[in-house]
Amino acid sequence: MTFISNLINGISLGSVYAIIALGYTMVYGIAKMLNFAHGDVIMVGAYISFCVTTYLGFSPFVSVVISMIVCTILGIVIERLAYKPLRKASSLAVLITAIGVSYFLQNAALLIWGSAPKTFTSIVPFGSIALFNGQLIITAESIVTVLACILIMIALTLFTRKSKMGKGMRAVSEDKAAAELMGINVNVSISVTFAIGSALAAIAGVLLCSAYPVLIPTTGSMPGIKAFTAAVFGGIGSIPGAMLGGVLLGIIEIFSKSYISTNLSDAIVFAVLIIVLLIKPTGLLGKKITEKV
Amino acid sequence: MEKIKNLNKFTRTNIRAYGLIILAFIVLFPLQSTGIISNSISGQLVPICTYIVMAISLNLTVGFLGELSLGHAGFMSVGAFTGVITAICLQEVIPSAALRLLIAIIAGGIAAGVAGFLIGIPVLRLRGDYLAIVTLAFGEIIKNIINCLYVGVDSNGLHMSMTNAEALGMINGKLIINGPQGAVGITKIASFTAGILLILFALFIILNLVNSKSGRAVTAIRDNRIAAESVGISVTRYKLTAFIISAVLAGMAGALYAMNFSTIAAKKFDFNTSILILVFVVLGGMGNIVGSIVATALLYILPELLREYADYRMLIYAIVLILVMLLTNSEKAKQMRERFVYKWKKRLRKNNDQQEGLKNG
Amino acid sequence: MDRMVPVPSNAIVPERDLGRPPILETHHLGIDFGGLTAVDELSLTVGRTEIAGLIGPNGAGKTTVFNLLTNVYQPTRGAIMLDGKSTAKKTTAQVNRMGIARTFQNIRLFSNMSVLDNVKVGLHNSIHQNLAASVTHLFGYKKSEKKSREEALELLSFFHMEDLANKRAGSLPYGAQRRLEIVRALATHPGIILLDEPAAGMNPSETAELMENIRKIRDTFQIAVMLIEHDMNLVMNICEGICVLDHGKVIAKGTPEEIKSNPVVIEAYLGKKKGADEECSE
Numbered sequence: 001m002t003f004i005s006n007l008i009n010g011i012s013l014g015s016v017y018a019i020i021a022l023g024y025t026m027v028y029g030i031a032k033m034l035n036f037a038h039g040d041v042i043m044v045g046a047y048i049s050f051c052v053t054t055y056l057g058f059s060p061f062v063s064v065v066i067s068m069i070v071c072t073i074l075g076i077v078i079e080r081l082a083y084k085p086l087r088k089a090s091s092l093a094v095l096i097t098a099i100g101v102s103y104f105l106q107n108a109a110l111l112i113w114g115s116a117p118k119t120f121t122s123i124v125p126f127g128s129i130a131l132f133n134g135q136l137i138i139t140a141e142s143i144v145t146v147l148a149c150i151l152i153m154i155a156l157t158l159f160t161r162k163s164k165m166g167k168g169m170r171a172v173s174e175d176k177a178a179a180e181l182m183g184i185n186v187n188v189s190i191s192v193t194f195a196i197g198s199a200l201a202a203i204a205g206v207l208l209c210s211a212y213p214v215l216i217p218t219t220g221s222m223p224g225i226k227a228f229t230a231a232v233f234g235g236i237g238s239i240p241g242a243m244l245g246g247v248l249l250g251i252i253e254i255f256s257k258s259y260i261s262t263n264l265s266d267a268i269v270f271a272v273l274i275i276v277l278l279i280k281p282t283g284l285l286g287k288k289i290t291e292k293v
Numbered sequence: 294m295e296k297i298k299n300l301n302k303f304t305r306t307n308i309r310a311y312g313l314i315i316l317a318f319i320v321l322f323p324l325q326s327t328g329i330i331s332n333s334i335s336g337q338l339v340p341i342c343t344y345i346v347m348a349i350s351l352n353l354t355v356g357f358l359g360e361l362s363l364g365h366a367g368f369m370s371v372g373a374f375t376g377v378i379t380a381i382c383l384q385e386v387i388p389s390a391a392l393r394l395l396i397a398i399i400a401g402g403i404a405a406g407v408a409g410f411l412i413g414i415p416v417l418r419l420r421g422d423y424l425a426i427v428t429l430a431f432g433e434i435i436k437n438i439i440n441c442l443y444v445g446v447d448s449n450g451l452h453m454s455m456t457n458a459e460a461l462g463m464i465n466g467k468l469i470i471n472g473p474q475g476a477v478g479i480t481k482i483a484s485f486t487a488g489i490l491l492i493l494f495a496l497f498i499i500l501n502l503v504n505s506k507s508g509r510a511v512t513a514i515r516d517n518r519i520a521a522e523s524v525g526i527s528v529t530r531y532k533l534t535a536f537i538i539s540a541v542l543a544g545m546a547g548a549l550y551a552m553n554f555s556t557i558a559a560k561k562f563d564f565n566t567s568i569l570i571l572v573f574v575v576l577g578g579m580g581n582i583v584g585s586i587v588a589t590a591l592l593y594i595l596p597e598l599l600r601e602y603a604d605y606r607m608l609i610y611a612i613v614l615i616l617v618m619l620l621t622n623s624e625k626a627k628q629m630r631e632r633f634v635y636k637w638k639k640r641l642r643k644n645n646d647q648q649e650g651l652k653n654g
Numbered sequence: 655m656d657r658m659v660p661v662p663s664n665a666i667v668p669e670r671d672l673g674r675p676p677i678l679e680t681h682h683l684g685i686d687f688g689g690l691t692a693v694d695e696l697s698l699t700v701g702r703t704e705i706a707g708l709i710g711p712n713g714a715g716k717t718t719v720f721n722l723l724t725n726v727y728q729p730t731r732g733a734i735m736l737d738g739k740s741t742a743k744k745t746t747a748q749v750n751r752m753g754i755a756r757t758f759q760n761i762r763l764f765s766n767m768s769v770l771d772n773v774k775v776g777l778h779n780s781i782h783q784n785l786a787a788s789v790t791h792l793f794g795y796k797k798s799e800k801k802s803r804e805e806a807l808e809l810l811s812f813f814h815m816e817d818l819a820n821k822r823a824g825s826l827p828y829g830a831q832r833r834l835e836i837v838r839a840l841a842t843h844p845g846i847i848l849l850d851e852p853a854a855g856m857n858p859s860e861t862a863e864l865m866e867n868i869r870k871i872r873d874t875f876q877i878a879v880m881l882i883e884h885d886m887n888l889v890m891n892i893c894e895g896i897c898v899l900d901h902g903k904v905i906a907k908g909t910p911e912e913i914k915s916n917p918v919v920i921e922a923y924l925g926k927k928k929g930a931d932e933e934c935s936e
Binding site for chain 3: 498504505507508509515516534
């Protein structure tokens, strides 16, 4: 029974990673940049939701919507101000800028909300479900998280495959110049990508803090790094890859926590990543890079 | 000035780099030993020195080899804890602090070099962002493992455990690494002079390497891997060489760094530290050693200078970082700069012409 | 005349090279990319001092052949013998050390390094300087650097480029970049040099100079040259043996005269252009 409960916890944590990883992977696919500030957008999303429920007294659902709107705007603003001017610069310059943005968000949050941890109240108003005479307890948060993850996955797949905007985004990620020649507005495509990624980050932030309710300005860092790892694990740039990578990472983390060592779980997660990359250098579902000579 | 211009680029860089460090030493050493500069700044001198070594060594990987490494602090960590263990074990045997420090630094360098070799063999087959993420993972793994590590020494020798301090089973032993608390009971033997000497050593290794057969091979791989292979350069070999040298220097810096504190924990060498060093390298200029030194010193001192703004200082730091990147790298800023330089040169020429005219007239 | 290494019956090797084993041979070489056969059944022989041409319409697989010869791609089938030794399972760097050097269709210089350093990188395997010497600048560093500098300048002077030695390679004009690539390849002391479209983007006078230079390379260094080129004037003028590739297969081999009059070639390649014959017979 502990196995099943671990599995469910793993899938649930993995779903959060997957939602964050989607943001990384979409941005990487279209802008070819590692957006290190993504993890901190999660933190902002969680704080906004916290404030809306605690100080303004709105319902949890409204708080999620508001948090998504704020993060979407934040994502677009970050892209316009910090990343857009560097579109032709070296990827390292963009990376450092993203790190600057990450520092900025963390320290702005520190100024606004202080360093004392906030206790996040779960947005899921249901209790846990007990099965098999209480031997297996599934929290409502895990169910909501997994459902949210599946819904997002379906919606994103439909969006990128069927909608005009989504197709345009895929075209831009394949070849920016060619897409532009075909009349696709590259700037809009990139902005939309950031918008979607940031909205997802808001959801992820709320879900993450519902399950692990301690909220501090660096809350987003470690899940950010893990989700980024998940995106690479699945093959960065690939949406199903991010999903698969996220879920697998969550499962590996929970299993190594309960069966091997609580303290070494991070080391195990990263070691698995290294091994996977050595066997499949572009991740599980990543495209093979061929270099033209 | 004219004379310096006539020397070749290698000699010029050497004069600038060594000169800068020696000058800093000549100015700062008397100030520090007479206690003119405040304790808080004086205490920062060794960390600044170690971070300069970190930046110079990372510049070899990022600037000259052209591979992004996000786990450089991992090597620093390996060096730091190996150095601490070595120094504490040798405390009774070698009474001379300087000699003990030297041996600890060398041990730290060797251990980090071995780590660099182990991670380098498989990892350097990967490219670009994938390599970056694996170095990040490596740094996190090191941090995590040392966080769970318990090391102690007694009359029977060195004891090691991954569970807790009791599991070491020591009799009257001394605990060196205490899990998440890190290394404890370090005798502070690091000094500013040692820091300066380590920088000079790092400069010697890297500046020489860059201007040699091996260094050219490394730079060639960065500029065009396929062309480098086509002229018979073994890419793996030189990538590994550069990676290991970079790791060894980082390990040495780590050992020196640890010896400057009485306790040091593994979380000091986390992802953020790796990133901090990367920021020094990028802002100093890729492949620009003097730039790395200057950027490290300035950026390390900047938060100290902003201390009076207390809460705002890291925010200001972040904004400065973003603005510097935008100003140095964006298309628009580049165009504006070029226009400015062009106008300035034109004006200069005009002035010169006028002066010539005056002379002739 | 005896052939020391069995040569396919339709190989064309200049008479002066016939007594010596060929520098390069391929036997039924082929490569597939996924399901696509890019090169198939390629059997070639290049003599010690031959200037050989590899021609064919766009997309015929010419550059792929160069990539196979230098082991950038590992062949799916067949064998490559370089100076009588198989290059199977060797890396690109090892194959270069065995005696094959090349230039690239889209120039691949070490553009942030100086012209001199580019050539010194080419000299890499003939410089005797170990890592200790590299790092300390002792243990014979001075001597080896001096020697490599002299040798690099001598090679550059071959193309009258010694004045450009301290320029950044990326800042050179196009023609000079192409020449520098050839110098860098020559610096590896190859037995055969592969030139991928050396005349691309050159005007007629530059092309004429290039032709002279290719002959000069062969005569001075006594090595073989194999080139891919679309400029028929150049190919027909300097190549002694020509191999025509179409859709990854050899459709003809022979001397320039034979190629010019080969109906298959004209149909596949030259025949598409009206007046192509005149272009060739110049």
